[in-house]
Amino acid sequence: xxxxxxxxxxxELRERIERLEGGAIRTRAVLPFGVSVIxxxxxxxxxxxxxxxxxxxxxxxxxxxxAAALFAAGIAARTNGKVLWCMTRADxxxxxxxxVGLLPGRVIYVEAGDEKTLFSCVExxxxxxxxGAVVGELARLSMTASRRLQLAAEGSGTIGIAIRRWRRQTxxxxxxxxxxxxxxxxxxxxxxxxxPVPGVGRARWLLELIRARAGESADFEVEACxxxxxxxxxxxxVDGSPQKEIGRRFASA
Amino acid sequence: xxxxxxxxxxxxxLIGRQQRRRSVVAVDRAAQAAGLRVGMPATKAQAxxxxxxxxxxxxxxxxEALERLALWALxxxxxxxxxxxxxxxxxxxxxxxxxxxxxxxxxxxxxxRFFHSGITARAAVADTLGAAHAGARFRAAPTxxxxxxxxxxLLHGLPIAALRLDNAVTDALRVLGxxxxxxxxxxxxxxLALRFGPELGRRIDQAMGRVAEPIDxxxxxxxxxxxxxxxxxxxxxxxxxxxxxxxxDQLCRALEEKALGARRVDLLFxxxxxxxxxxxxxxxxxxxxVKGLTRLLTDRIETIDPGxxxxxxxxxxxxxxxxxxxxxxxSLVEEPEADVSGLIDIIGNRIGExxxxxxxxxxxxxxxxSVTRVxxxxxDNGETWPSHWPRPTRLLPHPEPxxxxxxxxxxxxxxxxxxxxxxxxxxxxxxxxxxxEWWKRDAELAAVxxxxxxxxxxxxxxxxxxxxxxxxxxTGSQKWFLHGIFG
Numbered sequence: 069x070x071x072x073x074x075x076x077x078x079x080e081l082r083e084r085i086e087r088l089e090g091g092a093i094r095t096r097a098v099l100p101f102g103v104s105v106i107x108x109x110x111x112x113x114x115x116x117x118x119x120x121x122x123x124x125x126x127x128x129x130x131x132x133x134x135a136a137a138l139f140a141a142g143i144a145a146r147t148n149g150k151v152l153w154c155m156t157r158a159d160x161x162x163x164x165x166x167x168v169g170l171l172p173g174r175v176i177y178v179e180a181g182d183e184k185t186l187f188s189c190v191e192x193x194x195x196x197x198x199x200g201a202v203v204g205e206l207a208r209l210s211m212t213a214s215r216r217l218q219l220a221a222e223g224s225g226t227i228g229i230a231i232r233r234w235r236r237q238t239x240x241x242x243x244x245x246x247x248x249x250x251x252x253x254x255x256x257x258x259x260x261x262x263x264p265v266p267g268v269g270r271a272r273w274l275l276e277l278i279r280a281r282a283g284e285s286a287d288f289e290v291e292a293c294x295x296x297x298x299x300x301x302x303x304x305x306v307d308g309s310p311q312k313e314i315g316r317r318f319a320s321a
Numbered sequence: 322x323x324x325x326x327x328x329x330x331x332x333x334x335l336i337g338r339q340q341r342r343r344s345v346v347a348v349d350r351a352a353q354a355a356g357l358r359v360g361m362p363a364t365k366a367q368a369x370x371x372x373x374x375x376x377x378x379x380x381x382x383x384x385e386a387l388e389r390l391a392l393w394a395l396x397x398x399x400x401x402x403x404x405x406x407x408x409x410x411x412x413x414x415x416x417x418x419x420x421x422x423x424x425x426x427x428x429x430x431x432x433x434r435f436f437h438s439g440i441t442a443r444a445a446v447a448d449t450l451g452a453a454h455a456g457a458r459f460r461a462a463p464t465x466x467x468x469x470x471x472x473x474x475l476l477h478g479l480p481i482a483a484l485r486l487d488n489a490v491t492d493a494l495r496v497l498g499x500x501x502x503x504x505x506x507x508x509x510x511x512x513l514a515l516r517f518g519p520e521l522g523r524r525i526d527q528a529m530g531r532v533a534e535p536i537d538x539x540x541x542x543x544x545x546x547x548x549x550x551x552x553x554x555x556x557x558x559x560x561x562x563x564x565x566x567x568x569x570d571q572l573c574r575a576l577e578e579k580a581l582g583a584r585r586v587d588l589l590f591x592x593x594x595x596x597x598x599x600x601x602x603x604x605x606x607x608x609x610x611v612k613g614l615t616r617l618l619t620d621r622i623e624t625i626d627p628g629x630x631x632x633x634x635x636x637x638x639x640x641x642x643x644x645x646x647x648x649x650x651x652s653l654v655e656e657p658e659a660d661v662s663g664l665i666d667i668i669g670n671r672i673g674e675x676x677x678x679x680x681x682x683x684x685x686x687x688x689x690x691s692v693t694r695v696x697x698x699x700x701d702n703g704e705t706w707p708s709h710w711p712r713p714t715r716l717l718p719h720p721e722p723x724x725x726x727x728x729x730x731x732x733x734x735x736x737x738x739x740x741x742x743x744x745x746x747x748x749x750x751x752x753x754x755x756x757x758e759w760w761k762r763d764a765e766l767a768a769v770x771x772x773x774x775x776x777x778x779x780x781x782x783x784x785x786x787x788x789x790x791x792x793x794x795x796t797g798s799q800k801w802f803l804h805g806i807f808g
Contacts (some may be wrong), residue, residue: 075607087382097691105468116411116476127779127781128781132715132805133715134713134714134715134720134806134808135714136808137714137715137807137808138808139808141714148658149659150658150659150661154663159715159716159717159718160693160714160715160716161679161688161712161713161714161715161716161805162692162706163682163688163691163692163706163712164712164713164714164807164808166705166706166708166715167708167711167712171703171705172679172680172682172704172706173679173701173702173703173704174701174704175679175680176661176665176677176678177459177678177679177680178668178672178676178677179672179677179678180672180676181672181676185542185671188671189668189671189672192664192667192671193664196663196664197659198660198661198664199506199659199661199664200657201477219704220481230378241328255808257746257779257780257782257808258780259747259776259778259779259780260748260776260780261780266749267748267749268711268748268749268750268775268782269748271782271807271808272780274633282651292808295708
């Protein structure tokens with residue numbers, strides 16, 4: 069959430085600076101989601117390429133970061149070039165990434181011993197410029213640290229995605245702290261798309277755009293990444309709220 | 322020796338000439354069991370054991386083999402390695418152990434590698450060369466890690482023979498009643514020095530770390546090396562960086578003459594106190610790129626302690642591989658994929674090569690076996706996993722047991738309890754039956770896992786399996802496990 073300064077003068081100045089910065093960014097290349105409802109909310113019509121974006125999981129996802137990782141993989145899959153995936157806990161299952169279009173030949177994994185090394189690897193990757201995307205699974209991300217990553221990304225034009233993943237639920241409140249990332253997302257799992265037969269349909273997420281520089285925050289209910297890494301709006305949501313539907317339908321084999 | 326070699330079970334001794342008599346210099350295990358010892362006259366050994374295989378010792382060839390071994394260790398483990406005749410290798414592992422998974426793992430790995438090439442080795446790591454030398458020979462079984470500052474207590478309990486002294490001195494000390502190094506070390510130094518010379522005190526001090534003991538690093542003419550000696554010792558980081566760049570430039574030119582590229586380079590600093598400091602850098606592909614190599618080396622200048630100054634810097638291409646210029650076909654339409662080998666080298670040198678990897682598919686239905694780690698620069702053959710079954714984003718390192726209520730044989734659970742939280746299953750998909758790979762382990766002959774994707778009330782999706790087919794006891798314990806979390 070945007071933190072409103074107490075002093076209205078400072079708030080106004082901040083807004084002006086943001087507008088200036090936003091203007092500089094708008095000229096850069098963006099990676100659209102291909103979903104007009106989401107792209108319309110993002111300044112420039114998509115995720116800015118040379119910038120840092122933050123993704124966290126909601127609920128239990130703050131610890132396992134499964135949906136957040138898949139969301140990041142979907143974005144990375146739609147870039148060109150190799151992807152550097154930095155983490156401290158090596159529990160990512162590569163076949164799942166391949167199922168959202170991020171093929172094993174494209175991903176280079178870095179298993180860092182601690183957060184500090186991890187951070188330096190992410191920064192190095194962002195500075196290099198030859199990569200398609202750099203993904204880092206970080207627990208802590210201070211203002212200074214995120215600013216460094218943001219500057220590195222701006223310099224090279226590589227998209228940086230910080231998956232915020234914590235060891236304990238209580239640490240997840242860290243996500244409210246201000247950082248220099250351009251957008252901040254929270255991905256929470258929702259019951260999957262109902263099927264006419266018993267089974268689990270396409271996964272659904274509640275995608276919360278918590279912060280967008282020079283943009284407004286918004287919530288979307290989306291269907292999870294397909295084999296090409298694209299998210300989609302569920303057909304039943306286009307017309308109205310799906311919540312009452314889900315209560316009635318349940319299938320368990 | 323090939324076919325002419327004696328059978329391994331026959332007792333074998335090597336005979337050497339000591340002054341004017343021929344005596345045994347080495348015995349194998351069978352000969353040792355038969356009662357033969359090093360130092361026995363050759364004739365006595367032959368008289369004691371019938372069918373003894375006797376061969377002449379060849380110290381020159383032994384030394385050569387030891388140097389080859391040292392070269393291998395140099396290429397594999399650390400930049401400062403020396404042969405320690407007649408039977409040892411000295412490796413300065415400062416700053417190298419973490420790349421091999423820690424000291425413990427590095428030593429056991431080393432001993433294993435030697436074992437597979439037919440050498441029974443013992444290894445020890447300690448603060449001082451003397452302590453490691455003694456530990457490897459008298460305490461290692463077969464490896465020993467002496468904790469920092471633990472070398473003094475180790476040495477106190479070791480026999481005098483561990484001190485690397487002349488046999489005559491060791492024997493004389495034993496006659497005087499000294500048994501352990503501790504006994505000698507606690508004696509006043511002057512009378513001992515008067516009787517045995519300065520060597521005894523020096524060895525004790527070296528082992529205890531009171532006197533520096535420089536290792537003379539192995540250098541062979543096979544490796545391409547450039548060096549620079551300074552008139553005045555240098556010490557500032559900027560100066561070191563400047564000369565590093567010059568040395569790299571020279572090395573790259575030397576490599577180019579031979580059409581080679583460096584895979585591993587060692588930058589050695591010889592300080593005025595005759596000790597060495599080193600930086601090692603490795604690359605994922607052979608390179609001759611001056612800028613990149615300089616960056617890799619200068620990245621870690623802060624790890625170098627110049628002491629009172631550096632006198633000589635030498636840069637060696639420890640591992641070099643052929644690198645010839647290739648013509649690249651450019652299509653003009655598609656943008657060529659950027660080369661990331663420079664980045665991989667930088668990160669790889671920072672965190673260790675093993676922690677930087679790519680994942681490649683393996684043809685196996687067992688999830689944890691379907692992935693393997695390969696080097697990051699391995700050519701991509703475009704292979705991927707079959708995509709007709711869902712796979713979880715996070716795979717737990719070990720499947721965790723869950724408590725379930727489920728209908729047998731092929732229904733998913735109605736609910737399950739994982740990590741103390743009970744979840745009701747709203748939707749489920751499965752089973753996906755995975756059979757054990759009997760060609761890998763006998764225990765998997767009948768093993769079966771039935772995987773289900775389940776979704777709870779909140780929409781969280783998990784990957785659970787039952788060990789067994791739900792009907793036959795031999796297929797598994799019929800217990801349920803949670804193995805992964807879907808995104």
